[in-house]
Amino acid sequence: MNETISTRDRIVEAARDLFLVNGYNGTGMSQIQTAAGVRGGSLYYFFPTKEDLLLAVLDWYRTHIWEGLLQPVYERISDPVERIFGVLDSYRQLLLMFEFELGCPIGNLALEVSNSHPGVRALLQSNFDNWIEAIEICIQDARDRFPKEIEPKQIALFTLAVLEGGLMLSRTSRSAEPFEDSIAVLRDYYERLIRDEISWSAPRQSPLSPHEL
């Protein structure tokens, strides 16, 4: 196995990386050709329009959320709440590794194209939904630590909002501080939720910092 990568896949991966750095409107089809080592004929053979290519990129992210994001974290961390903060920490590392040039691939595209390309919104939404669902499951796995009245899905959505906002502020300032501060406050919220709960029920094991794992 591991045959030579198909032309189509090379195009999708080149477009994915360029969209991530330069955005959709900031990336030309000719740049994608160059990066993929492919000529115009092939590009338009597989993707008749640029929007088709955007859809393929978003589909790539949708199908790779497990192996690309969740699985590496879940392998290292077993505690469901710490898994959430482990996922968030992956984005922090992405920020640092590429000097704040890269943020959330979906979030960037969402703001840029959701007005002008309505046909793309469903796939953007599907990416967000999968992310939220993964976090929701983590919260449900730690259901007994949280107050009964909280909605896991709402907390998961909120967590995504904090992530996206924190990434935006750190990319603008070219500093990890806004992101780290946002996540620190989010953790404070989680801890207060959990503390409010354990005052009414059984004590739980002490939480692990992601840096100890």
Added chain:
Amino acid sequence: MNETISTRDRIVEAARDLFLVNGYNGTGMSQIQTAAGVRGGSLYYFFPTKEDLLLAVLDWYRTHIWEGLLQPVYERISDPVERIFGVLDSYRQLLLMFEFELGCPIGNLALEVSNSHPGVRALLQSNFDNWIEAIEICIQDARDRFPKEIEPKQIALFTLAVLEGGLMLSRTSRSAEPFEDSIAVLRDYYERLIRDEISWSAPRQSPLSPHEL
């Protein structure tokens, strides 16, 4: 007073509105000419490059945060914590009024241009800083309600992150729900902070919902 609006101002306002809807790369200089009722000669007389125009738009937002955003809310609401949620509610109304086409003018541009136009970042940051500072002051005005150990500036930054993330998710889904849910969870956090505090100090007056004001 109220003299005829200057050509320069008409250009800035036209660019501001077009950037808000279509983004920076999605807006052409010719569209701006048409919207402002101005010819190319005038446009390039005032703004030699498109980036100069972007800087002028960001400067417009920077100088109008008080009269455009804060003052209308502060007039209606006097409680400092409710002022924060009143400001957030202004964005909710913006979402609804324009059917989720419009989000945060600064946030949209921040993600789109912060890689490709480094000279614009300082002004983007300055807009964020002013917003955060305004919220920080509200928190400080209610300092006694919050636990002593919290950092007002951190909470203000966190509030902005939630706002930006919530706007992003609602614009993508074309529904107010993600935004409203995010703000509801943020309010839950504020209430837990305040509740944790009053258990150690004097009781305070009951909070007002923004809808009662």
Added chain:
DNA sequence: GTCTATAGAAGGATAGAC
């Protein structure tokens, strides 16, 4: 499936008259 060549529109920006 991939190649070369190119159409046709729109992009940002400039020159020079008035």
Added chain:
DNA sequence: GTCTATCCTTCTATAGAC
């Protein structure tokens, strides 16, 4: 300060040979 005309580049997309 504003006008018209236009330059040059880049863009998305197509045609037709191989």
